[in-house]
Amino acid sequence: MHIIVGGCGRVGADLAERLSDEGHDVVVIDASDEAFRRIGTTFNGEALVGDITDKEVLSRAGVERADALAAVTPSDNANLMAVQIAKELFDVPNTVARLFNPQREPSYRKMGIRYVPETSMIVSAIRNDLEPESFPVHLSRAEDDVSLVEVLIGDHGRGVSVAEVERDGDARVAKLQRGVRMQIPRLDDRFREGDLVVCAVRRSGERRLRHLLLGRD
Incomplete structure (x- = not known):
């Protein structure tokens, strides 16, 4: 699978490493190149500096052929926008957004946005939603x-x-x-x-x- 991970904080770095270790083609995007230091040496995917809500950046990440996209930045607005762009403009079949503010859950559900609340098991939950052949x-x-x-x-x-x-x-x-x-x-x-x-x-x-x-x- 070709998977794009938007955001390379603790969650994004962990998710990108896991998916890469499982043999997926992973591109992780972050606005700061310093963020990529969080990724371990076993990661064999691509790191791309840019804004995950920028269509050109997503195109450089291969969104046209992407099987999945996870938006896991610290910004609910950025995560929501990235998922909407991936779904509506590029027909990415599997998308999930990280959600910090639980008050926004009803809005996400109405828009049909798949999301994962901020929990201790968020990386496993997001990974499962991107590659849903089984449950973790x-x-x-x-x-x-x-x-x-x-x-x-x-x-x-x-x-x-x-x-x-x-x-x-x-x-x-x-x-x-x-x-x-x-x-x-x-x-x-x-x-x-x-x-x-x-x-x-x-x-x-x-x-x-x-x-x-x-x-x-």
Whole structure:
């Protein structure tokens, strides 16, 4: 995949490194060339100085052929604009914006912007949204039948209840994070787009959980 990461702060640098280590073609953009010092020596992608809301800069980063773009600067406005440009002008199929201000979540949802709230698991959540073949494992050991996984709820999982997830006994919802608020959900709680959910799931239930929450087998 050709992936553009807009912003090379702590989150952007970590995300770019992970994606590069997984073999993706990564271009990371930042307004300051000093920011690229955060990237480790294993990164084999491209670093580009520029404004992520500038169409010419995005073109130099290969946005026309990009499979995904993550806008993770410290500015909600810049992240939103970069995602809109990528989606509406260049038809980038997978985009996600980092969101600091939880009060803006309703506006993002109305505009159909996929976003990840500022959380301790933001890098894993963004990576999952860019490359959604699976959900990232939060904790797993080879000898165990149960893993803890984190799922970023998108359009497909919106409206699914905790009871539906736990129906067959192969999965339990351990935590629901909505914006900055974390809770242990009730069975009748339904997920919203942008929720970050941590589930304990047996190996036998992973396929069903992917299908239920992500729409994939």
